[in-house]
Amino acid sequence: MKFLVLNILLGFVWMFLNGNLDFINFIEGFAVGFIILWMSTYAKSSSRYFGKIPKVFNFVFYFIYELIVANIKVAYDILTPRHRMNPAVFAVPLDVKTDIEITLLANVITLTPGTLSLDVSNDKKVLYVHAAYVKDREEFVREIKEGFEKKLMEIFE
Numbered sequence: 384m385k386f387l388v389l390n391i392l393l394g395f396v397w398m399f400l401n402g403n404l405d406f407i408n409f410i411e412g413f414a415v416g417f418i419i420l421w422m423s424t425y426a427k428s429s430s431r432y433f434g435k436i437p438k439v440f441n442f443v444f445y446f447i448y449e450l451i452v453a454n455i456k457v458a459y460d461i462l463t464p465r466h467r468m469n470p471a472v473f474a475v476p477l478d479v480k481t482d483i484e485i486t487l488l489a490n491v492i493t494l495t496p497g498t499l500s501l502d503v504s505n506d507k508k509v510l511y512v513h514a515a516y517v518k519d520r521e522e523f524v525r526e527i528k529e530g531f532e533k534k535l536m537e538i539f540e
Contacts, residue, residue, distance in 0.1 A: 390416045435538060442534040446491055449530065453496040456516055471517040472501065475510045475524050479532060484539055485510070491531050 390413060397412020398404050417436060460467045479485055485507060489500035497515040504511075517523050 386420055390420055392416075393419065438534070438537045442538060445530065445534055446494075449495055453498070457496045460516075468515050469517050470513065470515050471520060471523075472511060472513045473517075473520050473524065475512055475527050475532075477503075477508055477510055477532070478528070479536060479539075480507070481539065482507075484535055488532055488535055491535075492527065 393416025394409045394413035397415055398408050401408055401412075477485065477488075479488055485503060489503065489510060492498050492510075492512055493500045499513045501511040501513055503509070512527070514523060
């Protein structure tokens with residue numbers, strides 16, 4: 384946690400030294416701060432922070448990719464005369480355990496067009512999802528488990 388705070392501080396220092404207080408400049412400073420902190424610690428294994436940040440970026444880029452693909456599917460279905468929706472409600476067995484992991488998984492599923500998280504079972508082992516474009520239920524569950532859920536578990540391990 385102390386590396387994250389130091390990295391954020393280095394991002395702000397970068398912004399103030401450059402005299403440009405916008406978000407892109409903060410991201411540049413954050414990246415430079417990450418490199419500085421990484422180079423200053425000789426034993427990368429001493430901190431899990433340096434392994435988590437790339438996993439977070441991997442998750443964000445994966446989510447953006449899935450978001451773009453889902454938007455294209457929905458837009459294509461709307462703009463063409465043929466109706467391609469095949470809606471279904473199904474249960475996704477959960478491997479994530481904590482409330483924050485379940486909440487994040489449900490939110491990224493809901494934020495992706497064409498899908499909606501409906502409910503979580505009382506024992507927190509099943510997430511119920513509605514999807515507008517389902518060809519094969521098992522394939523859809525596998526995509527969620529090997530995509531969003533697996534990447535979330537890598538971040539929180």
